[in-house]
Amino acid sequence: MPVINWNLPKMVSKAYAPLFTSNKRYIVYKGSRGSGKSEAAARKAILDIVTKPYVNWLILRRYANTNRQSTFTLLQKVATQLGVSGLFQFNSSLPEITYKPTGQKILFRGADKPLSITSISVETGNLCRLWVEESYQLESEEAFDVVDESMRGVIDDPNGFYQTILTFNPWNERHWLKRRFFDEDTREPNSLAFTTTYRDNPFLDDAYVNRLLEMKIRNPRRARVAVDGEWGVAEGLIYENTIVEKFDVREVVNNARIVRGIDWGYGPDPTAFIEYAINTRTKDVYIYKEMYKKHMLTDEIFKWLYVHGHQQGDIRADYANGGDRMI
Ligand SMILES: Nc1ncnc2c1ncn2[C@@H]1O[C@H](COP(=O)(O)OP(=O)(O)OP(=O)(O)O)[C@@H](O)[C@H]1O
Ligand SMILES: [Mg+2]
Incomplete structure (x- = not known):
């Protein structure tokens, strides 16, 4: 040996x-x-x-x-x-x-x-x-x-x-x-x-x-x-493959599916609204309008949607947990 x-x-x-x-x-x-x-x-x-x-x-x-x-x-x-x-x-x-x-x-x-x-x-x-x-x-x-x-x-x-x-x-x-x-x-x-x-x-x-x-x-x-070896914080993150960049909204909404969604919140979770365009061919999603705010009352949410031109058109929202009243 x-x-x-x-x-x-x-x-x-x-x-x-x-x-x-x-x-x-x-x-x-x-x-x-x-x-x-x-x-x-x-x-x-x-x-x-x-x-x-x-x-x-x-x-x-x-x-x-x-x-x-x-x-x-x-x-x-x-x-x-x-x-x-x-x-x-x-x-x-x-x-x-x-x-x-x-x-x-x-x-x-x-x-x-x-x-x-x-x-x-x-x-x-x-x-x-x-x-x-x-x-x-x-x-x-x-x-x-x-x-x-x-x-x-x-x-x-x-x-x-x-x-x-x-x-x-x-x-x-x-x-x-x-x-x-x-x-x-x-x-x-x-x-x-x-x-x-x-x-x-x-x-x-x-x-x-x-x-x-x-x-x-x-x-x-x-x-x-x-670098620090600490546990990564998810913070509800779902999509990792995102980029923030300038683009022409008129261009991306052309021939795209437009989708709007709202997530009711108050605090600690905010109320969130997004409007985005899905290019069904490339499967790219372009988010061009967002609202993300805590402590919004029902009529403030209504006002925001009204002012931003959403009194018409579909918005998807959760019906459960009091969502029915909001809708
Ligand atoms: N005990 C050691 N003796 C000699 N070289 C070492 C030793 N430990 C680490 N190294 C050097 O440091 C480098 C990084 O070490 P290692 O690959 O073990 O890190 P790791 O913690 O496994 O990293 P990762 O999380 O990226 O997998 C090695 O490529 C080697 O060059
Ligand atoms: Mg290693």
Whole structure:
């Protein structure tokens, strides 16, 4: 056996120490772009294989075919950097990684192919480590549970334990990951959850950091997640693919379907009105008239519609919750 000098403080920043010291069932890292999550998890995968003969890894992504370009390549790079790549056999066509001295495996799967996961068996030791990379992409908590539950049974080593690592960018606070691992009242008891940012990654170059910092000015909503690693706030946002630009209203209403809608509110939700043109051919929607105001009384709403020329023409509105009276 080769003598390997694992110098943890040199391998990863302090923020990732729990990956190497904790026996908790779940260790979860949400974080900004480039905070070092993937690199740290990859280092743990290699280290656990070499130092714990019972360990086999399953590396899961939303789509199986994305593993080769990401997690597999990263593990290969990290094994080389740690000076142990000669101990591994890298089969990129499967993909699969084998630790040559014992036959321990690092397997790669996708949540899009659940059957390929439930049927896994390993030759030596146990399948007792799971890394869900970019776990934000797993929209289904059930899909996660199916895979996670497949890690069970008696571990050969008396000191052995099961462990699942999750790494992701927290794009939206409505994700099941928040409830499951971060919210006080509902989080998994046997788990650790952390937030890391580019500040936890001493390996980044200045150009990358500067681009992140620019994003804070240019696109604060995205920067909240990408730069600060905080949960993205949905604020009822439905359409992401919108742009604000000048256009000629006469042009867009030509041959378009004109639609008007009103959403009754008062406070905290405002009353909202929009008028827009749908180009049925291109499926583009042009919103050219909006009203968005809190604390409007019924006759103020009526007056606004009257003054803006809407005493004729259809307006769609919600009939429920008092909407019938307003209509
Ligand atoms: N432990 C490390 N050793 C050497 N380089 C590192 C290490 N951690 C991070 N890096 C460097 O920082 C870069 C970003 O790290 P990494 O890809 O792990 O970030 P991430 O948190 O996974 O980002 P994203 O959210 O975009 O996936 C890597 O490409 C690598 O160059
Ligand atoms: Mg990553």
